[in-house]
Amino acid sequence: MRLEIGNFYVRDVVFGKVTSYRDGVLTINKEEALQVVREDDHIIEADIILAKPGDPVRITPVKEAIEPRCKVSGGVMFPGVLHKLLPAGSGRTHALKGSCVLAVGKHWGGFQDGLIDMSGPGAERTAFSQYLNICLVADTDEAFERFEQQKKNRALRWAGMRLAEYLGNCVKELVPEEVEVFDLPPIHERPTEVQQLPGVVYVIQLQSQMLENGYNALVYGWDANRMVPTLMHPNELLDGAVISGSFMPCSSKISTYQHVNNPTIKCLFEEHGKTINFLGVIVSNLNVQLEEKTRSALFVRQLATQIGAQGAIVCEEGYGNPDADFIAVVNELTDAGIKVVGITNECTGRDGRSQSLVDLSEKADAIVTTGNVSEFIRLPPMERVIGELVALARDGNSGGWEGSVKEDGSIEMENNGMFCSDDNTGSFYKTVVEY
Template sequence: MKLEIGNFHVRDVVFGARTAFIDGILSINKEEALALICEDEHITAADIIIARPGESKRIVPVKEAIEPRCKLDGSPLFPGVTSSDLVSCEGGVTHALKNCSVLAVGKHWGSFGDGVIDMSGEGANLTYYSGLINICLVADTDELFEQREQQKKNHAIRWAAHKLAEYLGEAVRALTPESVETFELPPLSRRDAGVMQLPGVVYVMQIQSQMEELGYNDLLYGWDANRTLPTFMHPNEILNGAVIGGSFMPCSSKWSTYDMQNCPMIKELYGQHGKTINFLGVIMSNLNVALEQKQRAALFVAQMARSLGADSAVLAEEGYGNPDADFIACFNALEDAGVKTVGITNECTGRDGRSQPLVALSAKANAIVSCGNVSQLLELPPMDEVIGELASIGRDGLSGGWEGDEKLGPSVRPDGSIIIENNSMFCGDQVIGWSRKTMLDF
């Protein structure tokens, strides 16, 4: 199947009398957009605020990011989520508003999986999203049962953001895109002889699925990933809305829906297909709690890779800590199956950088790309404006924030500056492929 993504490059976002895209400017009818969002009875307050690169703005607590898009065949942007209709995401024509994202932001309450985005200053270098024009949906809900819980599903706000992204995408439905990206992989049995002679490479994505209660995990066609086994997927499905991000995961380790829609590793593997590799596709795996579950998933992944004829694999985990055991189990199983594997992950080496980087290690995992230390301390200056609520960093159990520390004091200081762990930077480590971080020798 062939997927065509028509790109419209957004130069600015403004509010206006109607929602439209003209000469690079996305205009939003705010009243109309908010009316759509507030159709959900659980949304009790909502606003839309624009944050542009370089502005002195801090956004927190950020829960999710989505690229505004529409599908020209009229099918839902996220089947099983923005509509109950279940249709394949493998092919077709999709129009996308580039250089911008819709952010789901709490008006007050944050959670363990929420994070921070600084649009300027030192913090802007620590997350991909500081370089986008962010359309911030700042909302509150009546989900009082989880308001003071550290873990939150954030269902109403996250779903409202997906709905807003779909609404904004309609602005370019009838327009001619500035550029078109084409993604097409023939079936494995129908590839030409030249491609078949190249090394077969599979991409293994270990998405977040640790929470056994439904509603916290990443979703596949609206289905909770905790209820899945590893499965073979066409890479186009990931790029075209089959997978959305969940609410559970220390924030720098998360993969947002925007990340899935634009997955840099998938695009890089596509770019090398037929040149240096035979890109076989994606094995979508999961992250589990029990050891038996981890071992079972690793066996499934290795069997699929071997059956597909993979010579090598790129293995990426969404998370750290407990998921490291899944990562290493999968690494071992792939290597034992004769599939040479390169792993991509972040590390948790403590604030001083001296601890063991992963919970589990193996001599077979001898090719790992590190995307940084989640525990690295960051001190960031105040911003002129906060979108959301700054107090949530310390009050609500954000994975890199705290109310008080004997040596460091509170995460949020009286002057508006903050001290946090890298854990709190929204999708900051970008194991999925955006990472700008490099290693230094001392």
């Protein structure tokens, strides 16, 4: 399967008469873009606001992040979600690199929503402060959702996807500045010298713990709660087959932007044929019941052994209850003779002294940590807020509480509320230092 991603490197975003891309500048016709947003009748208020690196701007509650892209050949954008169900992962896709569509609540948030600072100390805590952010700030007529976890997320997230595709279409007929090629043939068709290298599989555990529709990650539009672990081609993930859910507290969440730019997958591609034989991706889920956790772990083991894996990277989206799924998979793979490295964040308390994972095992002897969700943070006020700052305290957003927003606009919060800050896909620059 061969996927080409044509990259256009955006250096600035402005508003203008025609949505277009030229010489590194993305120009947006705001009214036309908002017409795309308002295709959902539930959206009653909407605006597009630009936020750039270094701006004295705070954005919250952020619900989703999507890279502006368009499909040139070989399928559709967001298959099974915005468009009909077609295979992803082949043909040509164009991407506006360095730009990002953020779906932001205008009035109400939820515990799964996060905060982004574009400058100051908060900007160091999320990679999304480094992008040219096109903030879709919107509200809906669904007043009842103010009292539910979902908090208008579907309407705003789907509108964000429509907006991202609309923007991406402006480069559909243009020649990209760079073309990345991801070409991974079937395992049995690979040269002998490649097949003799250690076989490595990537296991990504998607957040899928809610029984109700609308919360969990989607795979080709299918709720990950209703699937068993599945072997997928890595190109499918890089081409939009997986859509972020809206359940996980925000620092632990993997946004749709991060799924299509997954650095771990790209690193495995880079090493393929040199040091490893990249076998593919096992897309797994995170469950609540012990029997479900055990079943998924067994499926992961069976898939990994059937394709001849000798090594595995296991990425967990989330913490707490999902730690049991994470450790169960590590145990099963290790028992099968497969060497495992895990990637996860931790919940060690504000002082860092609590048990890092809910479940532990001596077999989990190689884990990359991406941060402590409970880390206490103080942030100074910002000149401007996009969205609604009081949502952090009023609506039970993860990381916030009553009194966490001060009268001068400064904040006391936990890392839990920083948008996708722990980034278990590996695209951020946190490290652990022992003093």
